[in-house]
Amino acid sequence: MAYRLVTRTETSLRAQLLVPLAAIVLTLLAGSVLFSLLGKNPLAAFHAFFIEPLSTRYGIGEVLLKMGPLLLIAQGLAIGFRARVWNIGAEGQLLAGAMAASALALHFDTSESAWLLPAMVCVGTLAGAAWAGIAAWLRTAFNANEILVTFMLSSIALQLLYYLVSGPLRDPMGLNFPQSALFSDAAMFAPLLDNTRVNNSLFLALAASLLAWIFVQRSLSGYKLLIGGLAPQAARYAGFSEKKAVWLGLLIGGAAAGMAGVGEVAGPLGLLQRSISPGYGFAAIIVAFLGGLHPIGIVFAAFFMALIYVGGDMSLVSVGLPNSSATIFQGLLLVFYLACFLFANHRLQKVEIRH
């Protein structure tokens, strides 16, 4: 008996739904092997990972809080990824947004204006887009690989952040510790649920998801990026420029990440400090792929990844799992997803072997 791989003529919706589910099941299986090897009861571990966070109001709030930036960044990245524009520096774009918004919040530290927060969101979004725009410019003008440039720009953004918190934006009353003063209330997102940390910035992520959906499904530019990604030749014949796709892909991704940065400093943090993001920019890459680069899929993927993050912390305290197990979980999830994805656009065909 032999099989051969045949490209599906049309992508099957059923396959697209089954792929992430299969990846999750396989990850859980591999996870239980791993947990057993570590001498932990897999069921207790899974309970801590997936049930505990959702069994308290605070836990749900934390999952939603984590989901916000992941969702926002992943929606932005997916648009670029669809056009094969590989922005892996969302972490730096997030920092750029956080720094710009913080500068504004600290400059108008006594302001009570209702416009302060919207202004911060705008400035942060623009800063994120501008930071990614550097990579777009270097790619379009000089052909410099955007994977590397966006990544290097992340490292540079981190040093810029260190510089700002230990110099220009340092809290003058803070005994020279490397962090800014606390933001005023006008510079903060209002809480969404009582007794949790989740705040209104989640609506930005949801609105962005809606926009992404409209952009991809309805608009002409979304169509162009889709074509550019799936079939570069076709795109070229249709007269779409690659340059435009690069600019659009990176700017949208950067803008979304910048906005997510504002959500962090004006949300759970309330100030600018050395560590702002626990790797949202990288985790969002996994979210984007796991969601099938589809705006609706990404919503579910972001929720699931947020659950893994929060569950990882829970299992740390309640089961005693090493913190790296959350990292391994994320890696496994993407590995299995990519393996299963083969069957979303290919199918196995039985080949008759003639003797």
Added chain:
Amino acid sequence: MKNRIRVFRTAALTLAATLTLGTAQAQETFRIGYIYPSPAADVGWAHELDEGRRAVEEHFGDQVESVIVENIPDGPDAARIMNQLAAQGVDMMMLGSFGYMNDGLKTAKRYPDIDFIHASGYKTLDNLGNFLTRNHESSYVAGMAAGYVSKSNVIGMVASYAIPEVIGIINAFTLGAQETNPDISIKIVWLNSWFDPSKAQESARSLIAQQSDVIFSIYQDTPSVVTVAEEEGVYVVNTSSDMKPYAPTYLLASMKVSWGDYFIEQVQASMDDSFKGESFWGGMADNAVSVESISDDLSTEQRATLDARIAAITAGEFHPFSGPVIDQSGQEIVAEGDTLSDADLLGISWLVQGIETRLPQ
């Protein structure tokens, strides 16, 4: 993503942490949650916090139970760990990093029944105290030893961040070295990281190549600088832990911190409901800082001078920042006969004369 690409710790995706649960739960035990910013390795900052935890367990025995959470980076996740510990019903929490301050403040307000102690930082509440060590005391003495042994008259320092605590350590060390060797000059490499063993190692080597014959490793959480110094055959001083095993020949002195007494006192206070959220700034007199493993290469007289200084500092008769103290720009900060106040020392943001490197700005 120590920091590096940190990238990051920058390899920002890796947030590893492990946890160990203490003895079986009993109803009456006093539960204490400990949060460390890095793994409690064999030496370093988290190791010494963990030694404090051990001292508490030794002192109270079955009365206490510890929940340890290691390697929790500053940032938005620390708050969740604190809440998680609170939900688990701990009676007290030890927050082991400056970066936990604001989240600690919020958590302490939410859970008024839990007492908190926070390493470094400057904000307090009724149920949140903080603790710091007067490392400048041990630093001054270690500096004196460095002044004695330096032949090139150049001391190289590998420093983490230019925060007041570190600046205080650098200044005191310099003043101590100048007391025993007036010609000493100081070079500093700022790593802007608590943890970057490769770069710390490179920095130490580059300082050695620039004629430093004593290396001072300030708040590098690994023994990498100490190991390099031993390999290169130059004297080395380090902070936090006694690192003699890593440099048996060339360790000049270790500036050790000890939290045991303070932790025990605070746990007792919390048990007795007499906990007050206060700032503790422990020095030699409090058994919180000490100079360990002073090298035998010092002569008997030199050693006697150091011991006398230690005794004087412990007795409160000598202050490392006794005037005249002159800063890099030549301005006199502390006049003859005065000493630097605690408030000024807590916010110190200038370097003393004799240091070649400027503050990073």
Added chain:
Amino acid sequence: MLDSIVFLLAGTLAAATPLLFAAMGEAVVEKAGVLNLSIEGMMAVGAATGFAVATISGSYVSGFAMAAIGSAILSSIFAVLVLFFLANQVAAGLAVGILGLGFSVLIGKNHEGQTIKSLPDLELGWLSELPFVGGVLFSHDLMLYVAIGMIILVWWVLSHSRLGLIIRAVGESPDAASAIGYPVVLIRFLAILFGGAMAGLGGAYLTLSYTPLWAEGLVAGRGWIVVALVVFGMWRPLRIALGAYLFGAVSLLELFIQGQGFSIPSQLLSAMPYIITIVILVIMSRNPRLIRLNHPASLGQSWHRNA
């Protein structure tokens, strides 16, 4: 002053060595038409494995060998994903990279923050005694010279051997290579394993010679620098090596300048290696003819044999 120059030059050779190992591996992988972005994770696994094995067994040889094997095993996951499951190479590289970072922490769990005696320098007799040259060139450990040997080997294989011809053919046009009977998938698989083993050696050099200790996050972005080096070295081993030495020099110079007391923000100096990497990348990439000449044509594209 001379001391400082000797330090900078000798230090540059050492600092570049971990990068060199991994970059020579990646050059072969990319020449075969596969983009493996998981180097950071593979180096981390090699670093942790090498340290753990050397500490437990007391043997550097076992440490380096197991590091190479461990990272090669990790890279085989990547190979299976991209060669058999036709996964997107960028995504697969990121996934395996994350997995590697996670595994490295587990592997090194019992050794966090521990040190080991640095791999001893070779005894080169009078050579090491030579003024200046001896200090710069002849006072290093064996693996540093092995890395230099790898540059020459990879250069020779890629440009002067039949094997190199096959690897390049597979990277240029897998269809054509397959048509004339080369086993494309097998060759790519072996290239990826080689790349993994080399990244593992690079990682182990960090923990067994350069730093020498294990701590989580030790690789600190070097894996990404390696990817950049391969691009701005135009996939040519000698240029890549030059890039690695340049990068090593810049990162040391940064610390040196600080020590000299120049008043430049240390954060700017810390960012300098990345800024310079971007600048060189831009300079090298702006010439499309040069890129077209060296860029493996099928780089990053999935391929499977159509029966």
